[in-house]
Amino acid sequence: MSNPPGMKAPTNWEEFIEGLWKRNPIFVMVLGMCPTMAITTTAINSISMGLATTFVLAASCWMVSLLRAHIPKEVRIASYIVIIATFVTVVDYAIQAISLDLYEALGAYIKLIVANCLVLGRAEAHAARFKPVASALNATGMGLGFTLGLFMIGGVRELIGMGSLFGISLFGANYQPWVVMILPPGGFFVMGLWLMVFALVRVRKDKAGATPGSAQTQAA
């Protein structure tokens, strides 16, 4: 969706798909690292956190976009934060109502969605200047991309660190879990490995696309 000034506005589908892979918040933009490192100990925690963030992102971007003409630029950060904090509170109550175990597992990190730079970043960089539907779609895509990224880290960590996925044991009783993977260092290991994979893919793509040049970038 490289869309230099003068090009046509991105379609709804393009808005939605942007954050899923091409500008994935975790692996490409490397935003929101605090929850990424802290709660990706199991697959289920990762997905719950991702979905909670997706809801906050989509709802607050939609509202920011809806009110964008009424928010003077001097007070925009304060306004965005109030809007984001509102939806974080909503999600906090919702998770308590759904499952206390989950609430306990995610702990303070639900409240810390307020401080996730991804959310404020999208409100400022996208929602503040696009129409509500486009913003909500873009934010949903970003959120799902975030969820996917969290799951890719959390799944690997749970698999190696506990020998299970979604709490279902996969390797039998003789598997000796590699506990360090569910401890904080494991988060950095897995994150680093994924970033390496993404970098390798990019380098390879660059080489392959050296001749077509700019045509390839627009297609992507």
Added chain:
Amino acid sequence: MSERQSSDQHTAYHDIGVAEAQDQQGTEPTTASSSAVMMRALGLIATICGLIIVSSYELTLDAVANNKKISTERAVFKVIPGASEVREFVATTGGIQPAGPTVPEGAVKFFGAYDKAGNLKGIAAEGVAKGYADEVRILYAYDPARQVITGMSVVTQHETPGIGDKVITDKDFNKNFEALDVKLADDMKAIANAIKVVKHGTKQRPWEIDAIAGTTVTSKAVGKGIRDSTEKLLPKLLPNVAKLKETK
């Protein structure tokens, strides 16, 4: 000339876009907004957000209370098998009374577990102590007839996985809580022998807890949680325990 550079351009465009977008939406970036406009905007947002928060609180209130009740019951049933109903009480120096919405000063909250026929199956209470990473919150079952702890279960913990969380799974450790002595002294004012966590394999007396080797800090936290809680609760509870049996 590809992906990487193009994404840089993209970012650059997004940055430039700030001014453009403001032109598009009609606010002139050169003139400052008046205070009234800013206050109106913030007031509007605060009102909308306030409404959203309060209504979501109201909507989830029942479900959250219900969840809390279920999770308490589940925890109590785990340490007192055979129970089918949990009632909350507070023990004060004046006696035992059903728990209200707030716990009075100096009172200790506990749970009475009853079976289907309404007989008292046991008493459960919470204990908290600082572990290695954070508070370790446990629930223990108390048998007033024998004056012993008959079960323990960890409610919440954030200890090191694979090390501290052994207190949940270690069978030998959990055997400590099958008949842990918490007998009151003759004057019924204090516990005769304070619970003590001892080094792995050196438990000799019924009020000692055999720690897990390599998990000493968390083992001690569990012991301290029970000790602190029983010291406060039992002297108030035991003299009046007969009243609990009468209920229903």
